[in-house]
Amino acid sequence: MGRKSFRAALNEALHQEMKADPRVVVFGEDVTGGTGGDGEQDAWGGAFGVTKGLLGAYGRERVLDTPITESAFVGAAAGAALTGLRPVVEIMFVDFIGVCLDQVMNQAAKFRYMFGGKTRCPMVLRATFGAGARSASQHSQALYPIFTHIPGLKVVIPSTPSDAKGLLIEAIRDDDPVVFLEHKMLYDEQGEVADQSYAVPFGEARIVREGPDAAIFAYGRMVGRAEAAAAKLAEEGINVSVIDPRTTSPLDTETILEFTEETGRVIIVDEASPRCGMAADISSIVAEQAFGALRAPILKVTPPHTPVPYAPSLEDAYLPDAARIVDAVRRSLAHR
The missing domain is CATH 3.40.50.920 (Rossmann fold)
Known part of the structure; x- marks a missing residue:
């Protein structure tokens, strides 16, 4: 048990789940940092540093940078989940969900129902949300009611570092698509977080x-x-x-x-x-x-x-x- 930031707790959850389960893969824009350039690889670890260190630990087959095309990589995540992987896909800002809402709302959320319960879509969609960072109206919205309205999705909003880790681990292990929303103003918040792997159940306040x-x-x-x-x-x-x-x-x-x-x-x-x-x-x-x-x-x-x-x-x-x-x-x- 030690004090960790919200960001570090999320990073630890990703590391522990990727180490425990080779089916867990991570991809999104700049999640490795520097891919395709001559500079330091893994310089960023995503726009907010949550995926830093994953590339060195798990390699390019499991940590992939994507083009700036949310419709493509969210759709790819949904397809990968159908084939047995457990993708964790990052959208920098939840405000961009309009670009790939069809893949989330009409595909991932509906697979289990449309195929009569014979398939599953264990996919996690991570995204930042919220105002306070002076990011203007196109990068600051709280859009969780949109996802909550859609049957077939689970929607998670952690408020502490401890919950951030436990809820993300639960999300990765869940067999349904999970929208995991991280308030960008909480990333530097500190709190007590257990070192070992643990899951926080959904639906329990x-x-x-x-x-x-x-x-x-x-x-x-x-x-x-x-x-x-x-x-x-x-x-x-x-x-x-x-x-x-x-x-x-x-x-x-x-x-x-x-x-x-x-x-x-x-x-x-x-x-x-x-x-x-x-x-x-x-x-x-x-x-x-x-x-x-x-x-x-x-x-x-x-x-x-x-x-x-x-x-x-x-x-x-x-x-x-x-x-x-x-x-x-x-x-x-x-x-x-």
């Missing part, structure tokens, strides 16, 4: 903290902001629960409903657009299945329904922060 006054549900980077809000509220004698569902599909509805019943107050913090996002989805589940337990209206803390701004001041104002979460909890508690 992480209880970050418990308190009787309200329940806050949050994903990805928003979990940390919910924690900060909870700490601020605790100074005022208000004790709230913070729950990280970790996966949007499957979704741990049992835990969501349990904390709704216990607190009677629900606040959902979601970085995705408010229309048809996870905040809206969880709200509908709570309203349909636990309406009688509510002591106050369900409150959503989300960005506005606009593209992510580029101007730093506007981008900061766009994102939910601890102050907005604190305000939502106080508004919920005002209903007696």
Whole structure:
């Protein structure tokens, strides 16, 4: 057990799974770094350094740089999965999913169903997401609701280094296609991570903290902001629960409903657009299945329904922060 960054935890998961299973292959744009040039090989390890060192350890037959053509290499990953490999394919930014959505939505997600359960597609699609890096609206979106909407896909959003490693290992071992989304602002976050290989099951929420006054549900980077809000509220004698569902599909509805019943107050913090996002989805589940337990209206803390701004001041104002979460909890508690 040691302190590791979110990036290092992901890299360790890839190393351990590639060492344990020769069927695991990795490919994407610049995942080796420098391929085709005269410079140092493996100089980058992907745009964010997550695949650094894999080329030297496992060679070019298992770690492949691709052309800038997401439709081709995501389609190749889906085909490779059908033939018995377990590909982990990297898309630099989830915003580029439109280029290869057919391969994900109409191919990989449908194989098991279309072939009557006689085949499987053990493929992992890794991609960065999220605002805060001053990357403008075409490189900053939180598009996990799109994938969650598609039957046949599993969707994972880790918020800590420990979960990043365990959930990625689970994703690689899973026999269905998994969309694994990494918030780019979390890569340097540090946390305790076990050295040995371990898997974190899908569909099981992480209880970050418990308190009787309200329940806050949050994903990805928003979990940390919910924690900060909870700490601020605790100074005022208000004790709230913070729950990280970790996966949007499957979704741990049992835990969501349990904390709704216990607190009677629900606040959902979601970085995705408010229309048809996870905040809206969880709200509908709570309203349909636990309406009688509510002591106050369900409150959503989300960005506005606009593209992510580029101007730093506007981008900061766009994102939910601890102050907005604190305000939502106080508004919920005002209903007696």
